[in-house]
Amino acid sequence: MSSTKRQESPTASRRANARIIAPVSRPLRVAGALAVVAGLIWPIQAAALAWAISGWVSGDTSRTGAAVLIFVLGGVLRAGLEHWAGGYLFDAADRTITRERAILIGREARARAGASSAEIAALIVQKLPLLQPWITRYYVAMVRVAVLPLVLLALTFWHSWAAGLVLLIAGPLIPVFMALVGMAAEEASRRQMDEIGSMNAMLMDRLSAMLDIRLLGATDRTVADFTDRAETLRIRTMAVLRVAFLSSTVLELFSAIGVAMVAVFVGFTLLGAIQFGSWGTPLGLGEGVFLLLIAPEFFQPFRDLAAAWHDRAAGLSVVTDLDALDAAERVGFLGGADATAPLAGPLALTLAGAVAALAGRNVPLPDLRLCAGEALALSGPSGAGKSTALGAIAGLVPLASGRISVCGQTLDDDTADAWRARIALIPQMPHFPDQTLRDWLDPDERGANPWPALHQAEAEGIVRRLPGGLDTRLGETGGGVSGGEARRLMIARAILSGRELILADEPTADLDPDTAAQVIRALIRLKDDGHSLIVATHDPALVDAMERSIEVLA
Incomplete structure (x- = not known):
């Protein structure tokens, strides 16, 4: 009607x-x-x-x-x-x-x-x-x-x-x-x-x-x-x-x-x-x-x-x-989005027969295993389900069937919030809330010095160039910085958060080769510091920089 x-x-x-x-x-x-x-x-x-x-x-x-x-x-x-x-x-x-x-x-x-x-x-x-x-x-x-x-x-x-x-x-x-x-x-x-x-x-x-x-x-x-x-x-x-x-x-x-x-x-x-x-x-x-x-x-x-x-x-x-x-028709995420203590146990992730439930369709996800300190690339054509896989790993997309295991437990409504307390997400489209960079870089309000993290992410010069420095308020989509600069700022935020698993969705997309190389170097430093990485990407250079890759087929 x-x-x-x-x-x-x-x-x-x-x-x-x-x-x-x-x-x-x-x-x-x-x-x-x-x-x-x-x-x-x-x-x-x-x-x-x-x-x-x-x-x-x-x-x-x-x-x-x-x-x-x-x-x-x-x-x-x-x-x-x-x-x-x-x-x-x-x-x-x-x-x-x-x-x-x-x-x-x-x-x-x-x-x-x-x-x-x-x-x-x-x-x-x-x-x-x-x-x-x-x-x-x-x-x-x-x-x-x-x-x-x-x-x-x-x-x-x-x-x-x-x-x-x-x-x-x-x-x-x-x-x-x-x-x-x-x-x-x-x-x-x-x-x-x-x-x-x-x-x-x-x-x-x-x-x-x-x-x-x-x-x-x-x-x-x-x-x-x-x-x-x-x-x-x-x-x-x-x-x-x-x-x-x-x-x-x-x-x-x-x-x-x-x-x-x-x-x-x-x-x-x-x-x-x-x-x-x-x-x-x-x-x-x-x-x-x-x-x-x-x-x-x-x-x-x-x-x-x-x-x-x-x-x-x-x-x-x-x-x-x-x-x-x-x-x-709509699809909700797992958990209640409540602040909670990180999920206990050594970092481990397993996807077995998982099928993501999106509005109007189901998307099969690749089987994979990830342990602490590993770096994994998800590659494949657009629309194959790479971003969906990252969303499912973060508990933001529910499953129609199959299982995702995190730290030895099933990822469900009871464990999702605690699991996300160990994850930092670097989305393809950065979003900056109405707050200063100083507050945004420290999401858990730990009061840590942001400059070492900015240096490690090759973003120190970005902040120093801004008129207000750390007190700058960027626009919602990062007005005042380029796409590559926004992603390096997000990497610095991930470093400062102390989260163990970093999920990055197309972190080098639409960037020139030099800027993409800066982002890749910053991600490798994260891995060298003991973080685990899963990146969804089309970029062969980023795929080669990871320890292994899994091709996601439509």
């Missing part, structure tokens, strides 16, 4: 309400009640104002003080009630967004789905905040539109059946057209949300490949791709705005016609040109002014609902993305 059909179905709408609205239903009900009470104050203010105006015309100014007092007190009370209701609404929205964001981050950190990190980031940062207008505006608008127009309609009929009939005919037409336009609004919003996620994914993909793009002279093509995608997003955004403007135009048309007809009726009645429309007694100035004041307010809840209808459409699109991510 397409996401569009899911979104438009009553079942999908009920699921969205159960997920987003139901957990905060109590504060929404309180806010709705406060908003209704605030709306019911306006007829009292309108009556006071009409009473004062009729007195001015008749020459009785004694009513002015009381009318002004009622009007001002009513305005202050309305403002206070609306502010109180807003506090409930925004607190409910903040709690909902915080809850969904925590669920997403916690789940994706433990078990990634097939969606790219850019799409997930777009959902967390750009799309989830779109739930706020839905929560803060739509529910209250629905409550107000269910109560206030009926009350105002009853008051209008009390004074004039003709004016009441005008509002009765004009009012229901608005929800009908809103529902028709709303279906198009939901589809347009869904397309816009999809395009936002796709554009973010494209951006992250191109940024990660920027060096290759420049080397291949493909910058013009990349700019053209971004231009096309931006134009698509602009078109889909404009489609949402067109629907919004269309619904607003329909609403304002019927509102204007309804208010104008009431005004014409009141005006001609007061001039004596119309002798019908009231309940026996002709309308007086006070009644006419009162009807003119409450007629626009009759349509205001519909205006609010029309604006909130598009917020609901955007919110449903976000929930559709959340539901799709919930249903995505």
Whole structure:
């Protein structure tokens, strides 16, 4: 079933309400009640104002003080009630967004789905905040539109059946057209949300490949791709705005016609040109002014609902993305990612008949044995499973079958955290958190001097060249250092951590021969110092530098 059909179905709408609205239903009900009470104050203010105006015309100014007092007190009370209701609404929205964001981050950190990190980031940062207008505006608008127009309609009929009939005919037409336009609004919003996620994914993909793009002279093509995608997003955004403007135009048309007809009726009645429309007694100035004041307010809840209808459409699109991510197949890592003491026993690693369980497929892993102090290279074509093998060895990829033994014990949920306490991972794509190099190089906070490790990794000059030295904060992907420099910094970090087994994923990929040679020398020094090494690589020079190699076949 397409996401569009899911979104438009009553079942999908009920699921969205159960997920987003139901957990905060109590504060929404309180806010709705406060908003209704605030709306019911306006007829009292309108009556006071009409009473004062009729007195001015008749020459009785004694009513002015009381009318002004009622009007001002009513305005202050309305403002206070609306502010109180807003506090409930925004607190409910903040709690909902915080809850969904925590669920997403916690789940994706433990078990990634097939969606790219850019799409997930777009959902967390750009799309989830779109739930706020839905929560803060739509529910209250629905409550107000269910109560206030009926009350105002009853008051209008009390004074004039003709004016009441005008509002009765004009009012229901608005929800009908809103529902028709709303279906198009939901589809347009869904397309816009999809395009936002796709554009973010494209951006992250191109940024990660920027060096290759420049080397291949493909910058013009990349700019053209971004231009096309931006134009698509602009078109889909404009489609949402067109629907919004269309619904607003329909609403304002019927509102204007309804208010104008009431005004014409009141005006001609007061001039004596119309002798019908009231309940026996002709309308007086006070009644006419009162009807003119409450007629626009009759349509205001519909205006609010029309604006909130598009917020609901955007919110449903976000929930559709959340539901799709919930249903995505994912693979979690072993253990609880908790700090613990290193696994006891001499370092030993064995893979026997192991098959890694990835999302949607299984990947056979090579059989191997590794003892303390050995250096092993995993070679083979791209996609054969070298990186997957490193992930499985680190307990980051579970097994569908077979066994991985570490230090004489089975690698499972009970031993994974302790086993990882003896491992340092050097990924192909370095990641630098928002902290100083000094803190990053010392992940276990042992307070060790980082300079010997930097010297051993041939990274001492890199740090000295940085403006802040060890106090420098690199960008997330290592802005300020090259790819080879980032990997040497990671080797220094591995040295400083004291971990016995080093897992390196393509440590010389995309490096020039001189830089690759520096990385290889740093890895050999690790091995000479007693560390065990497993590297996944295509680089023949790195394979030759290891004691033995295993070819991983697809």
